[in-house]
Amino acid sequence: MLYGHGSAERPLDESDVAKILAEALSALPVDGKRLLVIIPDATRTAPIALLFRELYALLGERVARLDYLIALGTHPPMDDAAIDKLVGADGPGRRASNVAIFNHAWDDPSHLATVGVIGEAEMGELTGGLLPIETPVRINRRIFDYDQILLCGPVFPHEVAGFSGGAKYLYPGIAGPEIINTTHWLGALQTSIATIGVKDTQVRRVLHRAAEFVKVPVLCAALVMRGTDLHGLYVGPHAQAWSTAADLSGELNIVRTGRRFSRVLSMPSSKYTDLWTAAKAMYKTEAIVEDGGEVVIFAPNLGEVSVTHGALIDRVGYHVRDYFLGQWERFRDVPLSVLAHSTHVRGTGGYDVASGVERPRIAVTLATGIPEERCRRISLGYADHRQIDPEAWMGREDEGIFVVRNAGEVLYRP
Structure with a gap:
């Protein structure tokens, strides 16, 4: 009952x-x-x-x-x-x-x-x-x-x-x-x-x-x-x-937005203490980003990729699903949950086995406390959070810019 x-x-x-x-x-x-x-x-x-x-x-x-x-x-x-x-x-x-x-x-x-x-x-x-x-x-x-x-x-x-x-x-x-x-x-x-x-x-x-x-x-x-x-x-x-x-x-x-955007500033809740959990700011907004667009995860408080799995992510980086499927022997010893997290953060896209070229559908940029060198090493973009004023991004939907505060639990769809 x-x-x-x-x-x-x-x-x-x-x-x-x-x-x-x-x-x-x-x-x-x-x-x-x-x-x-x-x-x-x-x-x-x-x-x-x-x-x-x-x-x-x-x-x-x-x-x-x-x-x-x-x-x-x-x-x-x-x-x-x-x-x-x-x-x-x-x-x-x-x-x-x-x-x-x-x-x-x-x-x-x-x-x-x-x-x-x-x-x-x-x-x-x-x-x-x-x-x-x-x-x-x-x-x-x-x-x-x-x-x-x-x-x-x-x-x-x-x-x-x-x-x-x-x-x-x-x-x-x-x-x-x-x-x-x-x-x-x-x-x-x-x-x-x-x-x-x-x-x-x-x-x-x-x-x-x-x-x-x-x-x-x-x-x-x-x-x-x-x-x-x-x-x-x-x-x-x-x-x-x-x-x-x-x-x-x-x-x-x-939430239905009625359209997609070229850039989304996604600001995860402060309850997330590493990217492993804060990446929900990407998952919940991916669908409203245009092909070739960008999600910027704005979280100055984040200084760690993953408390539990950080070393493995440093080794693997963030990639689309087909990047791993196309070269499975190289990654088969990595825990599947780590590979899954990697693909979720990077989003959808393709990988050409012959050329070794990966083509993510969108860009994912970290504006966090994670250093630029580490962001590049794990195949994510970097932005200096000190140079971003979230208020300046507000009210610009007509320009293709959208802001999500307290991101992570609400799903946005076009």
Whole structure:
């Protein structure tokens, strides 16, 4: 059964959230049992502190454990100060004896367990023959210490899965490297521009198949945001809650501009701390850039390409998909998720194998704290952010110039 509601016109308030959660969780058979809530890190906009308070108020005295696992994927772990900011330092339950908060560790085998394997034939069926490779499904073994899992997080247009949320909080949220790599490369093969904002994607089908291997009962609280306002909350089976939330998210987080532009100044949210996460400013604006145009990612606060994968990206650089496919032997040992990220940032384009010439559809320029030499080395353009006044770019749509503030979660289409 699906609980909750949403509206494009009116945000939910705290009383709405409390009522929906109370209705959805009152009959959940968790008295005296152990509940694990899987939540996003700080790179997703969501009222996690509010949900943390409400869940403790509703369940804190009912359950034996009310623990949280942060769905980091391959993002770096959060320290105590960052966790306090995420869930509320002084909120009810933060220091309770039956509450603990854990970081996922995707690259530590001791934290992972294999729950199944999607074989070549089945992967071929799920991906329409695009990626028929055997994929072990590993997940954080902590989930087996609990009687119930609650996925809790927002649903946005997403470059790999089409829309984030739902089973994506399991894979890649708390997954091992194999399915992280497979799903990200599958998304790259289809290209971000053809995937983002689409509900029924091959990646989503793989995620739902992988979720079937999890035998602990799973419930999902899917959130829909517009900016910092919560407009929807749906609680129920993960596929159903996610699907309903994705419909509303498509209304609220996909903007039609009515045209394309020659230059887009995309200013990512300050919550992103490296290009790996801030590159959403490119993914969400790529479609509104004319052929031969340019996206300028303006983020003076960014000084790192990727906290986790920086060395690999320095080696590989940013290239279109066909650049890698055209010389696969050269790159086959690079993790597929890194190659996928590379293609998502560089966007669509072509590569001529005979001449070795790469032809990206658009230019991508960094106006960040990343030095010019490094930008050139990873095959991205460079602009001195000190020479850019965003206000001077405003109001120039008639000249083919468009500005996106707080970029990263809203998808722009022509």
